[in-house]
Amino acid sequence: MADSDMAWAKVDPTYVPPEIDTTKPSVARVYDAILGGKDNFAVDRAVAEQAVRAMGDGGSGARLNRAALGRAVRFMSGLGIAQFLDLGSGLPTAQNTHQIAQAVNPAARVVYVDNDYSAYIHGLALLVDNASTTVVLGDVRDPDKLLATPGVADFLDFAQPVGLILNAVIHHVLDEEDPYGIVSRYKEALVPGSYMQLTHFCDASAEARANEQVLRQSLGRGQTRSREQIVRFFDGLDLVEPGVVFLPLWRPEEPVPLPLDTGSTLMLGGVGRKP
Numbered sequence: 001m002a003d004s005d006m007a008w009a010k011v012d013p014t015y016v017p018p019e020i021d022t023t024k025p026s027v028a029r030v031y032d033a034i035l036g037g038k039d040n041f042a043v044d045r046a047v048a049e050q051a052v053r054a055m056g057d058g059g060s061g062a063r064l065n066r067a068a069l070g071r072a073v074r075f076m077s078g079l080g081i082a083q084f085l086d087l088g089s090g091l092p093t094a095q096n097t098h099q100i101a102q103a104v105n106p107a108a109r110v111v112y113v114d115n116d117y118s119a120y121i122h123g124l125a126l127l128v129d130n131a132s133t134t135v136v137l138g139d140v141r142d143p144d145k146l147l148a149t150p151g152v153a154d155f156l157d158f159a160q161p162v163g164l165i166l167n168a169v170i171h172h173v174l175d176e177e178d179p180y181g182i183v184s185r186y187k188e189a190l191v192p193g194s195y196m197q198l199t200h201f202c203d204a205s206a207e208a209r210a211n212e213q214v215l216r217q218s219l220g221r222g223q224t225r226s227r228e229q230i231v232r233f234f235d236g237l238d239l240v241e242p243g244v245v246f247l248p249l250w251r252p253e254e255p256v257p258l259p260l261d262t263g264s265t266l267m268l269g270g271v272g273r274k275p
Contacts, residue, residue, distance in 0.1 A: 020117050025218055027172055028090040028116040034062040039091045039122055047218040054210040057263030061247075065199055068247040068269050069167045070095050072197040075240070075251060075271065077104035081163040081195060083156050084110045087140045087186070088169030091119050097165060098133040108132065111155050113146060115139045140169060141177055143185035161193040168267070170233065171201040172221045183233050190274050196237060199247060199269035200230045208266045230268050237272025244270035 025047045029040040033048035036059070040048070052059050073084065082105050086097045089112040098110035110133045112123050123135035136151040146152060156162060164186055173179040187196060201208050203224040215222025231244050242249065248256045248264045250271075256264075 020121075026116045026118060027088075027219055027221075028114055028119040030219070031062060031168070032091040034059045035066065037091060039118060047214070050214045050218065051211050054207060054214045057207070057261070057266065060261070060263030061266040064247045064263060065168050065267060065269075066095065068199055068250055069097065069165070069197070070100050071251050071253065072167075072269075072271050073097050073100040073163065073165070074104065076163040076195045076197070077101050077108065079195075081161055082108045083160065084108070084163040084165060085152065085156060085186075086110060086112045086165040086167070087146075088166070088172070089114050089119065089123070089135075090116075090168075091122055098127070098130065101163075102132065106132075109156060110134075111136060111152050113138050113140065113152070141173060141182055143182055143189075147186075147189050158189055159191060161195070162190055164190060164194065164196040166196065166198040166233075167269075168199050168201075170198060171223055171225065172215075172219075174221055174223055180232065180235075184236075187236055187274065192274050194274045195240075195271055196234070196274070197269070197271045198230075198233055199267050200225060200233070201266060202227060202230060202268045204246075204268075205262065205265050207262055211266070227268060231270075234270060234272040236274070238275050240271040240273060244268050 022041045023043060025044045029044035030047045033040040033045045034052060084097055084101055101108040101110060112135045114120060115138060120135055120137040127133045127135060134151050134155050136149055138146045138149055170179050170183065173182060201224045203209055203226050208224050212222050212224045246260055246265055247267050247269050250269055
């Protein structure tokens, strides 16, 4: 980001850098709109409304996904993981990875990666005074290039365990883009004792399948997968109990009402440890 963009972002929150196309929706901004954020445009809100209508959950699935991220980061931090690579991190919102990890260990280091310039500029503005956290503009689908990027390679020590975060990102990688090969490359870069967290839209409900069509038509990407297909992303890792489950059921911190409602069955998630 140009220094002038950062300066204007501080002076005028409504300033939009020329790199951001406000006529096209973005995954990061649509997700921000579903969460009730303000860093989005009319085109993003229109897609968000369609997605929420298709899912029939009032946006609860997105909130459950953020909550699952929080529990996973606290779990990993509690086991001594002190550095995190958050891929497809999206726009800053409540309880981001660095806030959760650094509440446990103030020295924890976090790298956020997103290919959306909106996420990049807002992340830099948020983290300007946090020397233990950085933001990288990069494409998750190019792991070799991303892992070699100075903001990643020089900021994290891959000779030590890393917490890899793939929270609601791989369902935006289409089958023809080799999602399993991409995830495998990231797993290969981790040393034993590292962890991977992943959440993903599943095909267990008609609502999730309807949302896939909304995402495909509006964003050009978005894919639900079966439980078996999602579990496959954890190949080579030891799944942490209770395995790959609907998000409210992954190590809940309070009783979960049963039966699960619509929003609770949109996504599956889990955490795996590299042996």
